[in-house]
Structure formats: structure tokens, C-alpha cells
Amino acid sequence: MSDDALHTAPFRPAWQDRPWVRRLLAAAAVLVALVMLALPLTAVFVEALRRGLPVALEAITEPDTLAAVRLTLLVALITVPVNLVGGLAAAWCIAKFDFPGKRLLTTLIDLPFSVSPVIAGLVFVLIFGAQGWLGPWLQARDIQIIFALPGLVLATLFVTFPFVARTVLPLMQEQGRDEEEAAATLGAGGLQTFLMVTLPNVKWGLLAGVLLCNARAMGEFGAVSVVSGHIRGETNTMPLHVEILYNEYQFAGAFAVAALLALLGLVTLTAKTLLERLSGRNGGLV
Amino acid sequence: MSVDVQDIVRRFGTTAALKGVSLSVREGEFLALLGPSGSGKTTLLRILAGLEGSDSGTVHIAGQDMTGVPARERNIGVVFQHYALFRHMTVFDNVAFGLRVRRQRPSSAEIAARVRRLLELVQVPELERRYPDQISGGQRQRVALARALAIEPRLLLLDEPFGALDALVRKEVRRWVRSLHDSLGITTILVTHDQEEAMEMADRIAVMQGGRIVQLDAVGALLRDPATAFVAGFIGEATRLPCQVRNGVAHFDPLPVLPLQVALPDGPAAAFVRPAEISVRHGAGTASVRLCRTEGEGPARLIVQAGDIMLDALANPGESFEKGESCRLSIRGSHVFAESGERAQGVPLAEVMVG
Numbered sequence: 001m002s003d004d005a006l007h008t009a010p011f012r013p014a015w016q017d018r019p020w021v022r023r024l025l026a027a028a029a030v031l032v033a034l035v036m037l038a039l040p041l042t043a044v045f046v047e048a049l050r051r052g053l054p055v056a057l058e059a060i061t062e063p064d065t066l067a068a069v070r071l072t073l074l075v076a077l078i079t080v081p082v083n084l085v086g087g088l089a090a091a092w093c094i095a096k097f098d099f100p101g102k103r104l105l106t107t108l109i110d111l112p113f114s115v116s117p118v119i120a121g122l123v124f125v126l127i128f129g130a131q132g133w134l135g136p137w138l139q140a141r142d143i144q145i146i147f148a149l150p151g152l153v154l155a156t157l158f159v160t161f162p163f164v165a166r167t168v169l170p171l172m173q174e175q176g177r178d179e180e181e182a183a184a185t186l187g188a189g190g191l192q193t194f195l196m197v198t199l200p201n202v203k204w205g206l207l208a209g210v211l212l213c214n215a216r217a218m219g220e221f222g223a224v225s226v227v228s229g230h231i232r233g234e235t236n237t238m239p240l241h242v243e244i245l246y247n248e249y250q251f252a253g254a255f256a257v258a259a260l261l262a263l264l265g266l267v268t269l270t271a272k273t274l275l276e277r278l279s280g281r282n283g284g285l286v
Numbered sequence: 287m288s289v290d291v292q293d294i295v296r297r298f299g300t301t302a303a304l305k306g307v308s309l310s311v312r313e314g315e316f317l318a319l320l321g322p323s324g325s326g327k328t329t330l331l332r333i334l335a336g337l338e339g340s341d342s343g344t345v346h347i348a349g350q351d352m353t354g355v356p357a358r359e360r361n362i363g364v365v366f367q368h369y370a371l372f373r374h375m376t377v378f379d380n381v382a383f384g385l386r387v388r389r390q391r392p393s394s395a396e397i398a399a400r401v402r403r404l405l406e407l408v409q410v411p412e413l414e415r416r417y418p419d420q421i422s423g424g425q426r427q428r429v430a431l432a433r434a435l436a437i438e439p440r441l442l443l444l445d446e447p448f449g450a451l452d453a454l455v456r457k458e459v460r461r462w463v464r465s466l467h468d469s470l471g472i473t474t475i476l477v478t479h480d481q482e483e484a485m486e487m488a489d490r491i492a493v494m495q496g497g498r499i500v501q502l503d504a505v506g507a508l509l510r511d512p513a514t515a516f517v518a519g520f521i522g523e524a525t526r527l528p529c530q531v532r533n534g535v536a537h538f539d540p541l542p543v544l545p546l547q548v549a550l551p552d553g554p555a556a557a558f559v560r561p562a563e564i565s566v567r568h569g570a571g572t573a574s575v576r577l578c579r580t581e582g583e584g585p586a587r588l589i590v591q592a593g594d595i596m597l598d599a600l601a602n603p604g605e606s607f608e609k610g611e612s613c614r615l616s617i618r619g620s621h622v623f624a625e626s627g628e629r630a631q632g633v634p635l636a637e638v639m640v641g
Contacts, residue, residue, distance in 0.1 A: 178370035181337050184357040185364040186384035186437055196387070200374045 041262060048259035051252055059253035060260055067233040068241035069260070074149070075224075075237060076217040079156045083213050087164025088206065092198065095172030096180060109165045112158055120158045121226025124151060147229030152237065155223035160213045167209030171202045204279035208272050215268040219261065287348035287440040287473050288313045289334065294343035296329055303329040304340070305497040311475060316467050318476045318484035321494030322520070327477045328367075330494075331443050334475065336360045347441060363434030363472075367446045369426045371418040377429050378414040381405065384437040404432040407466075424455040431463070435470075442467075442474040448483060460487055481521055493517050515623035518558035525597045527557045529622070536622055536632055541593045542572035544616050546632030550624045557632055559620040564599040566590060566607070571614035578607040590615065 016022070048056050059065065093099070094106055112120065126132050128145040138145060145151045179201070183193040199206075221239040228235045230244060238261045245254035289311040296304040304326045311317050319327040332338035334345060336357035345352040352360065372380050381401045385392055392400070405411045408428040413421055421429070427447060434442060444463075448456045464487045467474050478484050484491045485505045492502040493516075501513040512518035519526050527543065529536040531553055536546045538557075546557065566575070566588055576596065577589040586601040592615060599615075601607060622632040 178366055178368060179372055181357070182364065182366060182370040182372070182433075183383070183387075184337065185335055185360070185362060186387065186433065187358045187361070188383070188387040189358060192387050196383070197372055 041266075044255060044258050044262050047251070048255040050255075055252055056256040056259070059250075059256035062253065064233045064236070065241060065253070065257055068236045068238050068257070071149075071152070071234075071236065072218050072238040072261075075152050075156050076214055078153050079160055079217045080210060080214050082157060083160055083164050084206075084210055087161065087166075087209065087213075088168060090165045091169040091172055091202075092194070095169060095175075096177055096198070106169075109162050109169075111162075112160075113162050113166075117155075117159050117220065117222030117224075118226055121155050121223035124154050124158075124223075124227050128154075146227050147231065147235055149235070151227035152224055152235065155227045156217050156220050159220050159223050160216045163213035163216060164206065164209040167205050167212065168202050171205040172198070175201055204275060207275050211268045211272045211275075215265050218264055289441060289473065289475070290346040290349075291330070291334070292344045292346075294330065294333060294340045294345070296326075296333065296338065296340050302497055304333075306343070307494075307497070307499055308343075309492060309499060309502065311473060314471045314473055316464065316474045316476070316487060316489045318478055318488035318491045319494055320478055320481060320484040320491050320520075322479055324496075325494040326497040327479075327494045328445060331364075331445055331475065331477045334441070335362050335364050335443055337364075361437060361440055363437060363439030363442045365427070365430045365434050365442075365444045365447045367449060369418075369430040369447075369450075371426060371430055371433070373418050375417075376414065377405070377410070377416050377418070377421070380418070380429060381432045381436050383433065400436065401432075404436055405429075407435070408432040409462075423450050423452075424459055427451065427459060431466075435472075439472065442472045444474065444476045446477055446479070448478075448480075456483075463487070485521075491521075493520060495520075512558070512621055512629075514627060514629075515556055515558070518621050518623065522560055523598050524558035524560045524620075525595065527559055527595065527597075527620075529555050529557055531555050531622075531624065535635065541595065542615060543592060545635055546617060546620065546622065547635050548622045548632040549630045550622060550628060551626075553625060555622050555624045557617070557620045557622045559597065559617055561587070561598045561600045563618045563620050564590070564597060565616050565618060566599050566601060567614045567616075568605075568607070568611070569614050571612050573613050573615050575607040575609060575611045575613055578609060580606065 012018075017025075060069075090105065090109060094102060125146055127134055128138060128151065129135055130139065130146070132146075145154070179197050180193050183197045188196065219239060220237075221243075224237055225240055225243075228237065228240055230236055230240055232241075232244070236244065238257060242254050242258045242261065245251075245257060289309070291307060291309040294304050294307045295302065307326070307330055309330075319330060321327045329338060333340050334347075336352065336355060336359075347360070347362075372383065375383070378401055381404055382397050385397045385400060391397075401414070402411065405414055408431055410421075410425055410428050410432075413425060413429065418426055418429070427450075430447070447463075448460060451459060460483060476484070476487060488505070490502060490504050491508055492499045493508065494500065495514075495516050501508060501517045503511070503513075508517060508521050512521060515526075518524055527538055527541065529538045529546075531537075531548060531550045533552070534547060534549060536548045536550070536555060536557060538545065548555075566573075573590050573592040575588055576591050578586050578601070579588075580586045585603045586606050588599040588601055588607060590597045590599050590613065597615070607613065616634065617632070618634065620632050621629060623629045
């Protein structure tokens with residue numbers, strides 16, 4: 001073989017496809033992402049700002065809308081910490097200990113992913129609603145759960161439970177128990193080991209899980225819709241408010257609130273991406 | 287500190303990992319637990335460390351009953367198989383960990399001084415700011431040892447600590463760990479499946495098989511006087527030759543090996559022959575030389591095929607063989623084990639017959 005022949009055929013690793021195959025696949029992926037993901041999101045912002053920023057701002061600062069924003073943030077503020085602790089605890093005991101019912105617990109964590117959120121909402125109505133199992137008991141004590149904040153929080157908790165547990169669990173399983181055992185032989189107690197060894201090892205995954213959990217908590221519609229009662233200014237969260245406005249032909253308002261909601265989601269996503277990059281740069285350490 | 291283990295039994299489900307193990311380790315001793323995988327040696331180590339419980343039996347360390355004492359209160363240094371360094375901590379923080387979690391935590395200046403002294407001791411003072419994934423396997427091993435020594439352990443447990451190192455580093459680290467043991471005087475127990483490692487490092491070796499200690503002895507005694515066929519085969523370079531005992535003579539038919547006189551009952555048996563116990567001579571025979579390798583000034587090492595068995599042998603000093611050359615074999619003596627476990631020394635029938 002001459003030198004020329006070597007130069008004209010560029011080296012291609014055996015596992016790589018031909019360049020045109022790669023480009024075609026990449027183009028297809030980008031196209032789908034643009035049409036299915038980026039385009040609708042852009043449409044929301046375009047529609048929200050169609051009649052100018054002042055109109056959009058006015059729609060957002062309308063009292064009922066502000067109440068919806070406050071309620072959404074409040075629900076997220078309660079749900080995310082609860083699921084942070086619950087998810088972490090679930091992942092921790094599944095990854096680091098053996099106990100009867102471990103399989104069952106692992107399956108239960110996935111339940112909210114596989115059950116429709118509407119059903120989750122209905123279940124809470126069945127339990128706590130006026131005609132529900134605990135309804136009379138609650139009514140006698142003047143405790144309102146359905147069509148009130150507790151119901152919204154419960155429904156959101158159910159729907160967002162898997163996010164933290166599911167992001168942290170594989171990390172913990174992959175890391176095994178070696179470091180915890182080493183910590184024990186060095187004299188560390190259970191809490192010390194958890195705080196100094198287990199938690200730092202999963203902190204980036206944990207943060208990512210919390211952010212995803214937060215995004216879903218703010219955006220949940222189905223389960224929340226069933227238990228909310230849609231009382232404006234009281235039990236209306238942002239996604240529900242968007243629907244109400246839209247059904248009332250207040251398109252400007254609907255899209256303005258939708259844009260705000262989308263923006264919250266985007267901020268979350270950006271934060272997650274930044275975190276991932278940061279953790280990657282440090283080799284997952286620190 | 288001395289360690290005294292009595293009748294430890296440990297079951298995992300229906301299988302017994304340890305079937306009644308007793309062991310006593312002297313203060314300042316370097317003891318190796320040697321056995322193939324699944325022999326229970328790591329389980330025994332984990333029970334000593336308090337990371338695993340036992341179903342019955344007792345462990346006493348320095349005369350104190352360890353039953354119910356959790357790992358964190360045992361003050362035992364452990365170097366894990368894959369080191370188990372804290373990956374999110376620097377080398378410095380790894381070594382400092384055991385000091386920082388103490389109830390009476392030393393001042394940070396004192397911790398820093400001690401960590402530096404330890405890193406000095408394990409010869410990696412320049413690594414204190416690095417993370418475990420930024421240093422080599424040999425360095426990780428040293429850091430793991432420094433971390434275990436930081437708590438001033440009364441007992442040091444090493445769980446296959448050299449397995450992940452390449453051969454050259456392993457040899458060096460092995461010698462260094464042994465010399466460290468000699469200068470610090472900490473009672474040390476090493477778990478390994480590598481007999482060479484155990485022989486090079488340990489004062490005494492406990493050979494484990496199927497959840498039991500089958501023999502506990504100094505290296506020389508294990509070689510000279512193996513208690514069971516398993517030990518004879520596992521320690522040293524002996525080749526196992528099946529034989530048949532009839533009227534006090536072990537016959538190796540169909541192998542082209544002359545019979546040995548042996549005080550065992552009639553029946554099947556096995557002889558374990560070390561390279562130095564085989565004499566290989568030039569001349570037409572049914573055995574043939576497969577490999578002849580001269581190393582420096584010692585006698586040439588041979589691999590001889592006899593029937594379907596490959597024997598390790600040593601040539602007479604100064605002699606050399608061609609590959610494929612046919613040769614004659616005789617055995618100067620060997621340990622022979624009957625199927626019952628009974629053992630005897632096999633000796634050549636008569637010198638005249640060998641010639």
C-alpha cells in the first residue's frame with residue numbers, strides 16, 4: 001500500500017458508524033427535539049408576549065393569578081423538603097440494609113410513576129372527601145383536607161415522591177457499603193457516617209432529584225385538579241389557573257401565566273444542568 | 287493484642303460459611319488466613335472487625351469478650367480489599383477521619399500533625415491534597431493503611447490488600463508492610479488466597495478450607511508436615527499423583543513412576559510430590575520433558591509429562607534437558623494421604639530398583 005492510500009482513507013474506529021449515518025441520526029434527533037420540545041415552548045412565550053410585555057405583566061399581577069403563584073410556591077415549599085427526607089430515607093435503607101419487604105418498598109417507590117395522577121387525586125378524595133372514609137370524622141372536627149391546602153400537598157407529595165428516591169438510589173447502590181463499613185471501623189457512629197460519608201457521596205444526585213421534584217411539584221395538574229376544587233384565589237395553583245383562564249377565552253392571561261410557569265421550569269432545568277457540569281468538572285468530588 | 291476465637295459458626299441462609307473455627311493469635315504476631323475463595327477467611331475477618339455477627343462462638347481480644355461490641359468501639363484497623371477510601375475526601379481528610387469522629391476530638395493542629403506523621407510513615411506525604419481517584423493503586427493502599435493506623439488500633443486486619451496491585455508493586459508493598467509491622471509491633475491478621483504472599487509475610491499461616499481451619503502452623507512446618515491432602519496440595523508447588531496402595535506399597539500405574547513404600551492400608555491414595563523430590567534422568571522412558579528453563583545459577587526447572595499429568599521438577603545441578611526429550615522419573619520421597627485422611631511418608635522401595 002502506498003503512502004497516498006493511507007492518507008486518502010482517514011482512520012475510523014471500528015465501533016463508529018460512517019460519517020453520513022452519524023450526521024443523519026444526529027439531524028433526526030435535533031429535528032424531533034426542535035419540533036416536539038423547543039417549538040411549543042417558544043410558542044408559549046411568543047403568545048404570551050404577542051400583545052406586549054405590559055399586557056403580560058398585567059395578567060400576571062392580577063390578584064387571582066398572584067394567589068395562584070403563591071399557592072404553587074407554597075405547595076412546592078412543603079412538598080420538596082418532605083420528599084427530600086422521605087426519598088433519601090427510602091433510598092438509603094434500600095441501598096445500605098437488608099430487610100424483609102425491601103423488594104416491595106422498591107416497587108412502591110415506582111407506583112406514582114405508573115399510576116395516573118388523576119387516580120392519585122381520586123384516592124385522596126375517597127379517603128378524605130366529604131363522602132369519603134374519614135369524611136364524617138374530619139367534618140365533625142372541622143378539618144378540611146380536600147378542596148384545601150392539605151389536599152393539594154398530599155396529592156403533590158404522592159406524585160413527586162419517586163424523583164428524589166429514584167435519582168439517589170442507583171448512586172447509593174453503585175457505591176455499595178464499603179465506605180460505610182470503613183467509617184464504622186474508624187469509630188464513626190451511624191449519624192456521623194450518614195452525614196460525613198453517605199450524604200456527600202450522593203449530594204449531586206440528590207440536588208438533581210430535588211430540582212426535578214420541584215419542577216414536577218410546581219407543574220403537576222392531574223392529581224391537584226381532582227383535589228383542588230378550583231376555588232379562585234384560594235385553591236387554584238398555576239397549572240389549574242392556566243386552564244381556567246384558557247377556558248374563559250382569556251388567552252393573553254392564560255399564556256402569560258403559562259409562560260411564567262414554563263420559566264420556573266426552565267430555571268430549574270438550567271440549575272440542574274449547571275450542577276451537573278459543576279460536579280463533572282470536579283470529578284464528582286468535593 | 288492477643289486474639290482468641292472459639293468455635294465460631296456463621297451461616298448465610300442454609301450454607302455455613304464458618305463451621306466452628308477456633309484460632310488464637312499471639313500478641314505482636316503476623317498471622318495469615320490462607321485459603322481458596324469461599325473458604326470463609328473473609329467472613330472470619332469481618333466477624334473479628336465487628337462488621338458481621340456470628341451464630342455461635344466467641345471472640346476475645348486482649349481477654350475482653352467482643353460479643354455485642356459494635357465495630358466502631360472495637361478499635362481495630364481494617365484495610366479493605368478495594369481500600370474503601372472516602373472518595374469525596376482528600377487523602378488528608380481520609381486519614382484524619384478516625385480522629386475527627388472521636389468523642390474527645392483532638393485539636394485540629396494535633397490532628398494535622400498526626401496525619402502528616404502518618405503520611406510520612408507510609409511514604410506519601412506529598413499526596414495530602416489529592417483525591418483517591420487521582421492517585422495510583424499502590425498509593426491508595428498506603429493511604430488506606432495510614433487511615434487504619436490513625437486510630438492507633440490494637441489489631442490490624444488486612445483483607446486481600448494487595449490483590450489490586452500489579453506484580454512488581456505488590457512485591458515491594460508486601461515487604462514494606464511486613465517491615466512496618468515489625469517496627470510498630472501491632473498484631474496483624476492478613477487474609478489472602480495467595481500462598482506466596484502468606485509465606486513471605488506471615489509468622490504463622492492458618493490454612494482454611496470449607497469454613498474450617500485445617501492447619502495452623504509456621505511456614506516451614508506447613509511445608510514439612512502438611513496435616514491434610516488439601517494443605518499438601520495448596521501449599522508449596524507439589525504435584526498430586528493418584529496411586530493405589532497394596533501391601534504397603536503405593537503403585538502409580540499407569541504412570542511411569544516407580545512405586546513407593548508407604549505405611550498405609552490398602553486402597554486409593556494420593557502422593558504429593560515437590561519438585562525437589564523428583565529425580566529426572568536422561569534415558570529412554572515413557573515420560574518426556576515438556577519444558578526446561580534455567581534461571582541464573584540454580585538447577586534447571588522442568589515440566590515433565592508423565593501419562594496425562596504434568597509434574598514440576600528440578601534437574602540435577604548442572605544438567606540440562608532438551609524439549610521433548612524422553613526421560614525416566616523416580617521419587618525420592620513424598621507425603622502420601624489415604625482416602626481416609628490418614629497420612630504417611632512414602633520412601634523408595636530400594637535404591638537398587640531406582641538405579
